[in-house]
Amino acid sequence: ATNPFTITKLDVNEKPRYSKEAFKTSTLQRDAYNYLGYSSTRTMMLAQYLYEGIDIKGETTGIITYMRTDVTRLSNEFVDAAMMHIQKNYGAQYLGKYQTTKDQNAQDAHEGIRPTNVLHTPEYVKANVDVSSIKDEKLFEDAMKLYARIYGRTLASLMAPAILEHTKVTFTSNHHDFNMKGVRLLFDGFLKVYEESKNKDVLLPKFHQGDTITMDAIVSIEKQTQPKPRYNEASMIKKLDELGIGRPSTYASIIKTLIERGYVTKEKNLQPTDQGILTSDELDKFFKDIINIDYTAEMESNLDKVSEGNYDKLSILKTFYEMFIPMIENAKVNMKKIQPVMLDETCPRCGSQLVIRKSKYGEFIACSGFPKCRYIKKEEAPTDS
Secondary structure: OOOOEEEEEEEEEEEEEOOOOOEOHHHHHHHHHHHHOOOHHHHHHHHHHHHHOEEEOOEEEOOEOOOOOOOOOOOHHHHHHHHHHHHHHHOHHHEOOOOOOOOOOOOOOOOOEOEOOOOOOHHHHHHHEOHHHOOOHHHHHHHHHHHHHHHHHHHHOOEOOEEEEEEEEEEEEOOEEEEEEEEEEEEOHHHHOOOOOOOOOOEOOOOOOOOEEOOOOOOOOOOOOOOOOOOOHHHHHHHHHHHOOOOOOOHHHHHHHHHHOOOEEEOOOEEEOHHHHHHHHHHHHHOOOOOOHHHHHHHHHHHHHHHOOOOOHHHHHHHHHHHHHHHHHHHHHHOOOOOOEEEEEEOOOOOOEEEEEEEOOEEEEEEOOOOOOOOEOOOOOOOOO
16 A cells, blocks of 8 residues: 555544542552552552651651552542642633442551642642751652652542543555554543553544545554463552452562562562472462462451451461361471582581572572581682782
């Protein structure tokens, strides 16, 4: 096909795009990873910093609500103040409706993650912070980037939807048809204050049927069905949340533990190691009745009931240990382990062979006679030649 191309078919539909609800822990961690590149651990550390307070006009002020929460609800007082702020600063056409959903397993002990004061915009905080109180400029800068996401998301959740014109265009040249899909923004709505991360919209100009278009280039792209990508921190947290595994306070520590114990490596995505694969296989073999999604979610629910006084804790412990003790005794004898790498060196204390072992701090050389012999070879300091 060659220029010119004629628009022979045009299908146009207006659709609203609604804002997302305010952040809860899992969605904050996912957004910070996708948009800011923060690990889940760093996100929670920065959120803690914002929650504990920043010195503004001589007073330490916590600028976000508690950051470990599994709900998105907002207080009536905040919603009223935010609605007034939106109308005053953006106009009545930008006012939306407050809505929230609650997961049946949510503890609902805290609000969603939001600014403590709608008047404390990111610009206001930066302009009024006591500069002498900032001990770590990088920490403050990263925290303010996270605060901007929290502030924008919260305000956006109360704003009107964006209106987009979804367009399907057919271009024809030399009796060949070429299709294109895209959108045109008619009203920005909540997008005025909050940029959604990883937005893949193709923005198109206004087209009319019969228009003649000159293409700069025509590129043939071959596409193949791809397998699902490996988990990254954001998608792993999303999956944990969906399956009811863990709590807002444990998502970051779960991933941190997997990395520190050498079960996965963190590159662009989370990659399982040989130790991680073996551990998973062996745990599934020997502990499948208690290490599975359904049992974990049920245990989380029962522990919540215990904390509420609605379940007997001793009966839970009794049931668990009656099932667990035979499993652990069997595993001690029969579970397969990755053996340490043997070296052609002997232990200076007992004469046993030295081996390479692994810990969360890395590899080290030690005696194969552990625990009877606890010798660990220390690295020799380099000497000047």
